[in-house]
Amino acid sequence: MKQAIELVCPAGAMPALRAAVDHGADAVYVGLRGPTNARNFPGLNFDAHTLPAAIDYAHRRGTRLFVALNTYPSPEQWTACTAVIDAAAACAADALIVADMGLMGYACERHPDLPLHLSVQGSATSYEALNFYHEHFGIRRAVLPRVLSLAQVRHVIEQARPEIEVFGFGSLCVMVEGRCTLSSWATGQSPNSCGVCSPAHAVRWEEGADGRRARLNGVLIDRFGAADKAGYPVVCKGRYEVNGQTIYALEEPTSLSTLDILPELLNTGVRALKVEGRQRSPAYVAQVTRVLRAALDALHADPQRFAVRPEWSRELGRVAEGQTHTLGALHRSWQ
C-alpha cells in the first residue's frame, strides 16, 4: 500500500484558512504580509500577530500549517524575511516553504527543528538538485515545478531523498517557476524579487470601438471582442504576432487539474498534492478543497477502482481559470 497523498491548500487570509481546514485539507500554506512571499497581493496574507491564531485554528482540527517564504530577498528585504522565519519557528509552524539558499542557511542555523520544504520557486527539476538541497540544508520535502512529465516525476521520486509535492489544481505556470522574469521585464516587478507577477498597478484596461485592450505598463498584452472573456493581462497569456499570425504564442489561459491521474500520482509515490491560489476567494478554496478531499478519500479507500465522478469535474470546471482542464506537462511522454 502506497502512502496516502496529503492535500495541501492555500489560504490568503483567515476566512480562506477556515475554509480549507473545515473542508478537509491535511495542510494549509500561508504567507506573511510584505514582499516575502510569491502571492504578495494587497489585502492578503497573515502577519506575526495573526499567525498564532491561524496555527491554533488549524492544529485544533488536526491540520498542519506551512509558512511560505518563497521570494529571493534583496539585502534590504533580508531582515523582513528572517523575521518571518523567526515567527514561523516561534509559533511552531509545521514547515517553512523556502527558495533562497541564504534563508535556508539562516533557518538551519537558528531554527534546526523547523522543517524546511523547497519552494517551487527553487526550480529543482532533477533528483540531483533535490538531493543537493537535502544534503546542504536538510530539505525534507520539495514542490516540483510544473514542467515534468509523469514518467519524469516517477524517476525523480525513485532517486530523491526529499519527499515530493506536486501541483494538483490551479492556474498553470507555463514557465519553470523561479526562472521567469517576464513580469519584471514589462513592469520592473517579478515573483523572484517582489512576490508578484504582473502587478495590478501596471495593468490598464482601455475600452475602444474594437473592444477592450489590456495593457501591462503600456505593452498591449491582448485585445478582446465583445464575445471574448477578457483575462487578466499576464505576459505569458497574451496574444501576439509571430510569423505573421496572431496567436497565444506562449500559453493559452488554462488551468491544471490532476483529477484524472490521481491513481498514477499515488502509484509514483507523490507525497502531497498542492492547490494553487492564495489570491483566490474563501469560496474557491472551500470548493476545491471539498472536491479534492472527496477524490483523495475515494482514491485511498480503493485505488484500483477509483473513478472520477462527473460532479467533481463539474465543480472544479466552474472555478478553473479559462474553464479548461489540462494535465500540464504531466501527460508528456518520456522526454
Add this chain to the structure above:
Amino acid sequence: MKLSLAPIPYLWPRDDVLAFYRAVADWPVDVVYLGETVCPKRRVLQGRDWLAIADRLADAGKEVVLSTLTLVEAESELISLRRMADNGRCMVEANDGSALALLAGKNGFVIGAHINVYNAHSLAVLARMGARRWVVPGELPAATLRQILAERPRGLETEVLVAGRVPLAFSARCFTARAHDRGKDECGIVCERYPDGLRLRTQEAQDFLTLNGVQIQSAGAANLAGALPEMRALGIDVVRVVPLIEGTEEVTRTLRAAIDDVVDAATAERALSAVLPAPACNGYWQGEAGMAWREAEGM
C-alpha cells in the same frame, strides 16, 4: 576588467559554430563560455567537439568555461552533466541545482545567471561550496548589486551581462515548435531555422520578445556600455556579451576599447546601439522595467 562571451543561445549549423569560435580566438575577449545551455535536443556538437574548441581557445590565451543546461529533466542530461563536471580541464558554469550538486566541493565553479542569488548570504553559501565567480541575475538593479558587493565573499569575481539579448524565461514547452503548431516532442528541431531567434511582436507591432526554443529572450538587446564606469567603481570583474548572428565581433571590440579607455562610455554606448538589435534596453540596471531605456548621462 575582463570581457567574456556567453554561450551561443541559438541553434546554429555545426560549421557556423566552428567558424565562429575560430574567429573568436582573435577577438579581444578574455573568457569564453561554451556549450548548449537551452535545449538538450540540439546535438550538432557533442561533448568532445566542445572540448576541442576549448583547447583551441585556450591555446589562443582565452579562459574557457563550460556552461551547463538550464533546465535539466532527464537522466541522459544528468549523465552529460557529470561528464562535464569531471572534465578536468575547464571550470564549469552551473545553470541549475543539478549542476550545483555535481560541482559543490569541486575545484571552483561559476554560479550562472540562472541560479537565483539575490543577496550576500546566498552568495556566501555558494562561495563556501567552491564558487569562484557569479554571474549576476539579469533583473538585479545596480543599487541592489552595490549592497551585495559590500559584503561579497573574498576572492569571488562578479560578472554582469552588458550586451546582447536578455534571457527572460525557460519552460518545458518549446515556443518555436508551438509557433509552427508542433508539440515539443515532434519539434523537428525547427529552431534551426531561426539562428537569430523568432521575433514576437504585440498586436501593435511593438518588438517585445524573442522565442528561442524553450527559452524566451528580450526582442532588443541590453546595452550597458554607458554604465561601464559605474561597473568599474562597483568592482565588477567581468562584463559579458551574448553572441548574435551578426555584429558580435564589433560589439566585443567596442567594449574592449571602452574598458581600455580608448573611447568613452557614452561613445561606446552609441556605437553598440548601432550594431545591436533594437530596441535597446538597460532598465534592469536602472531598477526599472527591464525593457526600459535611459541614455547614458552627459549625452
